[in-house]
Amino acid sequence: MIRDNSFPKLNVKDYQHLRLHEFVNLLESNYDEKVVLELTKYFCLTTTNLEDMRYGMVFLHHCGFYSELDILVNKNKASKAETNQKWAVVFELILDRFFRRAPNYTILTELLQLKVEEPELKAMVYIKIISLYFDIFLYGKLGELLEDLRLIIMHVNNPLLVSLYNSFIDQLLFVFYWKRNEVVLARKYGFKLLNQMDARRTTSHIHINLSLTYIFDDFESSLHHLIEAREIARHYQQHQLLHMIENQNYPFICAHFNRLDQVETDDISEQAHLHLARNNFKQAQQLLSQLTEVTPFTKYYLGRAYQDRKYLLSSYNDFIEKRSDYFFARLPLMVLNNNSQLI
Incomplete structure (x- = not known):
């Protein structure tokens, strides 16, 4: 089935009777990813369903819509529902990490101290704890935590969250095996992510890491993935990421392989x-x-x-x-x- 890449003439508010995962399924069967992302983003920001107000934060985070996530976090904070307020606390810490408003160790400590029983939120907390362990290079703690996370996700009932959380796990396993120098296994997860990820704007990071996994193999494979990452970053106007690709990743790979013609960096x-x-x-x-x-x-x-x-x-x-x-x-x-x- 060929999906329409035009912007549909529909009013998202007319579909508020649907749940978030139902709305996403409806769009994905008819429209291309860019349309799906834009309309679902708007759905998340306008829904009055308390559960979807919570789950919408997971979707926005997964797709890298951090400005919109900030808006939805504040909406959940202002909610009278205690559960939504608790979710807002977790995602405010996630935003603190993204916007570097607090040190990683501080955010990690606060996440570890949270008392969370709801599997839908507990899975998100575990994902961010594991991500922070990656950031501070404490890979030794990851094996047990990843297994615990898998068990938690088994108790998540929402199909959209299950899909997003499993994608997070694959991202974590990609880096985990890569850093352990199990490159073939790492690439398996990397290619799986490229084939399955529903937010193409986030695949630029996967391509960057895949490019680096080839630095001990061959220049062409490494460069191929970096070019893919650059094109995605340009398409989605990810200026900070584009600067990193052009001034850090590309010159690093060129210098490493001694391909030096017209390579410059700041x-x-x-x-x-x-x-x-x-x-x-x-x-x-x-x-x-x-x-x-x-x-x-x-x-x-x-x-x-x-x-x-x-x-x-x-x-x-x-x-x-x-x-x-x-x-x-x-x-x-x-x-x-x-x-x-x-x-």
Whole structure:
């Protein structure tokens, strides 16, 4: 069935008798994704059904509509229903994380202290706790939490939430296996997400990560996914993401594969990386001296710039011990194993 990509001449308010998942199903069978997203977004913001006011926050979050999510959070906060107010507390913490209004550790602590029994909300809390563990590189806690999350989702009755929550799990498993250097399994989840995700605007992130999984394989595959990510970011006007792709991801991949023609960036560390690829060690050293934050990647660049084994060993250890990142730990390890000129 060919879906119509034109904007339908319907009044969303005429469909408020439908539940959110019924409305989404109705649209998906007739219209393309862009129409579905826009009309469902409006449905979420205008519904007076208390349950859909809650579930609408999950949908808006999943699709990356954070400004609209902020509006719906405030609507739930103002509700007289205690359940809606409790949901609003959780999603306000989610917005705090997205807009960086509070440190990750603070948000994580507050989420861990919440007393939540309703599986529909408990699943969302677990998803954000797991995501925060990813952000602070505590991958060791994830296996048990992911299994607990699966069990919680089994008790969720709403079909739309089940679909969205399972998509979140696949996203988490993609990164989990990628960081464990189980690349084939990670890509399995990555491609599954590309085939199943109902919000194409969010697939740009999947393509970025897939591009990085190929840095030890081949340039063309890596570049292919990055180009896909860039096109999606342009289409949906994701300016911050587009800047990251063009100034961090693209120069990183080009420098790594020594494909240097007409590659430019405003990112200092990636400027240094490009100089390293050209064997301009002095210029790389000067640029790296400007950086105030020392990360495992910074140490990797410093090790190459100064041909210093200590920096590379420190980078490797930081990737493993501080981030449980066995994939990117291969970067300094590769230099250590292949360069006999290190001091």
